[in-house]
Amino acid sequence: MHQSHGCGFAEYERDLEKRLDVEKDREKEYKKGLEVAADAIRNQMP
Template sequence: MEKAMHQTHGVGYAEYSRNLEKRLSVEKEREDSYIKSQEVIQDIERLVHR
């Protein structure tokens, strides 16, 4: 998990745990990514159900 978090967000879990600004930044990135993925899913569903 440590390696994946560092590769994805550029921060290790230990730093994520103790640094509120880093944690907020990572969570904002995750939220943005989730929203984009939901938009892609909606676009694909629209194409499938034409």
């Protein structure tokens, strides 16, 4: 948690703003992962 988002779980748990920031970052990472997977699938098609 600390390496990825710059805070420990205790801080994440008690600070609403930090939690919202972390969840926004997670959402962006998730969407980026979907894009990467879609690109990989498209590039495999002959």
